[in-house]
Amino acid sequence: MALPPSRRSFLRNVAGAVGAAGAGAVALGCDDRRAATRPGRVTIDFYTYSTPADLVLYEKQLHPAFTKAHPYIDLRFNLSLGDAGYDAKLLTLIAGKIAPDVFHVTQQNFPFYAAKDILLPLDDFLRNDPEVSLDDFYPRVVDGMRYKGQLVGLPTDFSTIVTFYNQTLVERAKLAPPADDWTWDDYLSMCRALTRRPEVFGTSNPSAYNRWPAWVWMNGGDIFTPDVSRCTMDTPEAIEGLKFYVDLSLKHNVAPTLSQSLGQNFQDLFASGLVAVIADSRFSYKRFNRGKGLPFKWDVAPVPRGKSQATTFIWGGNCILKSTKHPREAWELVKYLSGPPGAAINIAAGNALPAHRPSAERAVREPTDPKTPKRDVAFLDAIAYGRQAPFPAQYAEFNAAMSELNDAFLGIIPVDEACRRFTNEVNGVLAGGVF
Numbered sequence: 001m002a003l004p005p006s007r008r009s010f011l012r013n014v015a016g017a018v019g020a021a022g023a024g025a026v027a028l029g030c031d032d033r034r035a036a037t038r039p040g041r042v043t044i045d046f047y048t049y050s051t052p053a054d055l056v057l058y059e060k061q062l063h064p065a066f067t068k069a070h071p072y073i074d075l076r077f078n079l080s081l082g083d084a085g086y087d088a089k090l091l092t093l094i095a096g097k098i099a100p101d102v103f104h105v106t107q108q109n110f111p112f113y114a115a116k117d118i119l120l121p122l123d124d125f126l127r128n129d130p131e132v133s134l135d136d137f138y139p140r141v142v143d144g145m146r147y148k149g150q151l152v153g154l155p156t157d158f159s160t161i162v163t164f165y166n167q168t169l170v171e172r173a174k175l176a177p178p179a180d181d182w183t184w185d186d187y188l189s190m191c192r193a194l195t196r197r198p199e200v201f202g203t204s205n206p207s208a209y210n211r212w213p214a215w216v217w218m219n220g221g222d223i224f225t226p227d228v229s230r231c232t233m234d235t236p237e238a239i240e241g242l243k244f245y246v247d248l249s250l251k252h253n254v255a256p257t258l259s260q261s262l263g264q265n266f267q268d269l270f271a272s273g274l275v276a277v278i279a280d281s282r283f284s285y286k287r288f289n290r291g292k293g294l295p296f297k298w299d300v301a302p303v304p305r306g307k308s309q310a311t312t313f314i315w316g317g318n319c320i321l322k323s324t325k326h327p328r329e330a331w332e333l334v335k336y337l338s339g340p341p342g343a344a345i346n347i348a349a350g351n352a353l354p355a356h357r358p359s360a361e362r363a364v365r366e367p368t369d370p371k372t373p374k375r376d377v378a379f380l381d382a383i384a385y386g387r388q389a390p391f392p393a394q395y396a397e398f399n400a401a402m403s404e405l406n407d408a409f410l411g412i413i414p415v416d417e418a419c420r421r422f423t424n425e426v427n428g429v430l431a432g433g434v435f
Contacts, residue, residue: 205249267280299373404425
């Protein structure tokens with residue numbers, strides 16, 4: 001969703017102040033915040049997203065477990081309930097010199113903070129700490145937290161995007177379940193067979209940036225050049241790939257348009273049985289397996305293959321600000337959150353898969369919830385061809401430019417025109433070099 005201009009202006013202004021001041025001027029300072037630290041102990045402030053359920057886990061599980069393992073460290077939470085205002089609040093803390101020591105990032109906002117050169121490189125910690133090895137993490141997820149060759153964060157959780165399908169509807173239509181090597185043609189054929197308008201649509205094609213890039217990649221296109229210096233969404237391959245995806249609703253009528261969705265998102269539509277096939281992450285298990293689970297049988301499968309196989313993945317992780325007065329203690333928290341203890345907390349919270357490889361593979365191969373889909377391993381298999389949808393450092397402006405593509409999803413303008421407008425707007429922002 002595009003960010004409102006007022007927030008974009010705020011992000012630019014505050015971030016500019018941070019950049020102009022330099023890393024040294026973003027000192028944590030504010031001694032009154034440290035006054036409560038007990039003698040002989042260090043307080044580490046952790047800023048993160050939170051839901052009410054996560055808050056319970058932080059207070060009742062993470063905090064006592066971490067401080068028991070590190071009796072010389074006090075842990076203090078600074079929480080943002082939900083996504084709204086997360087970055088604005090964090091940038092205000094940084095500019096006000098009351099920054100946290102450690103904070104949570106996602107693939108969306110990480111490039112912005114990395115480009116400001118305010119994150120502490122972790123390579124030396126890794127080289128000198130025998131308790132943690134990058135071999136214990138999925139390389140594709142770890143690489144998402146590198147900037148200019150340096151590792152400036154550690155991932156905690158992630159999910160590839162795979163196909164979720166209503167097994168009850170598939171069986172009722174006497175269709176075979178999606179094969180591991182099914183194609184775009186197979187997918188469109190299944191969606192047509194499952195569509196029973198107006199009651200049921202075969203699939204859904206949300207305009208979310210962590211969904212549609214896969215269709216561009218599978219058609220041989222790309223969103224950016226490898227160095228993210230230029231947008232390439234105006235190439236024939238990119239336009240054709242996005243057009244296939246958009247046409248699921250506007251041409252083939254196997255996916256609901258925005259008006260036909262009646263305000264429900266694709267997860268709502270799937271859970272209510274109104275859409276038979278969706279592309280989703282393992283984060284949705286938290287919802288779909290709640291209580292007695294969904295009122296129908298369902299399973300997962302790979303995404304359908306185009307000219308090549310590709311899917312998106314999403315992740316979360318933690319970074320240490322250069323301004324911290326306690327880098328070693330902050331590192332202890334970061335590695336704890338990414339290692340086996342943090343993995344256990346992520347699994348308990350339903351936060352998709354841990355970035356810690358042994359924990360993730362154990363969660364999939366030894367499920368504790370009987371409602372876990374039989375083909376849950378599809379999430380692990382997809383790592384081999386999963387890609388992160390790239391964000392430039394100017395992510396607020398980039399999100400705003402996405403409105404051009406949203407117009408194509410709404411049928412207001414043709415896909416090729418939307419792609420050219422989007423490309424021009426994004427390249428204009430990139431050329432300015434301001435973030």
